[in-house]
Amino acid sequence: MTTAAGFYRPVKVTAVLDAPLSRWLWLVKWILAIPHYIVLAFLWIAFLLVSVIAFFAILFTERYPRALFDFNLGVLRWSWRVSYYAYGALGTDRYPPFSLGPEPGYPARLDIAYPEHLSRGLVLVKWWLLAIPQYLVIGIFTGAMHGGWCVGGLIGLLVLIAVVTLAFTEKYPRDLFDLVIGLNRWVLRVTAYASLMTDAYPPFRLDMGGEERTPTG
Template identity: 80%
Template sequence: MTSMAGPSERPVRVTARLDAPLSRWLWLVKWILIIPHCVVLFFLWIAFSVVSVIAFFAILFTERYPRALFDFNVGVLRWSWRVTYYSYGALATDRYPPFSLGEEPDYPARLDIAYPERLSRGLVLVKWWLLVIPQYIVLGFFVGGRHFGWWSGGLISVLVLFAAVVLAFTGKYPRDLFDLVTGLNRWVLRVAAYAALMTDAYPPFRLDMGGTEPDDALRMR
């Protein structure tokens, strides 16, 4: 289920690479290993919320998202995505996530959000509480109560648990399952960026599966 849309229609770009080989049993203790990240992310997400409120008023009065604030919030989303990918939101790498807000191009999970030169004053008034309600309903099914990669009972967690069991017995992560899990996480991150006022492009109700964005895959053919 992919689209032929071009890069201009994809301000939020999520890419991932399935690492191999993966440890059969490391996933059993990753919940301990990510505790330092969860502590830091707890405070970063408090700052993320404060920054988003400041950005709301900046957009309302100037139609601009202050670049420094935008870069900080992108960094928080990137950090969260790397931790999620390493832990129980994907389990698709054993490379420990860096403590970094930066881009980290060598890490197998990446997130890029194009900086918008202008944002709508009207949309900012209804975006995060009204327009995203249908998306929140869908995401509730995807993620349940998952935060920073912890198990939650959502669809993503169930699929990742199944992948972990397969990995334990075969030493391999099912590729089709990886594509589906990555697609679901891509949907989550698109909605997160929209709800955080970082783009006016409404997230599509579409599951773009696989580790590359659809237009990237088309260019590689």
């Protein structure tokens, strides 16, 4: 994914704010999402195991096995859809599918370009040493991490403000939505990098809004 300005964007995160949204459904989404949380708990264990296998594959072959890459991408997609439905954004009332696939009809989407080649040297250090500054930043966004997703922090606070506003005005503030998606986009970029799925270092830049935009300058 290359823009006219030559900027390579291996991680593409898009989201569509559904309207209208229920004023009160968000109060019980934590219950409705429990089946997903149970499945994702097992999927994230598999994700970590697959990442370890991929680490050694990259170290010896400079390639991330495609089947393993597609599985981990599926876990991230599934997690992003659940996060978007629940308390990572609360941007839709459409129940997320139980699927590892791309699900183009769902309002929250994620794609990561498959890398034909990955650095043996970077695989040794990027997931811990090089990513430390990014971990510090997204730690502020998320407060705590669970499977790469927020359970508090700045994102949780902004989403709470948004849905309280929704409850009283029947509208999800657009500016808040754009900011929440921008913060989630940053988290997803770092997650993909730390999971060895790309060598492109995540930019220290807040790209807000539901659509990916071409950087200027």
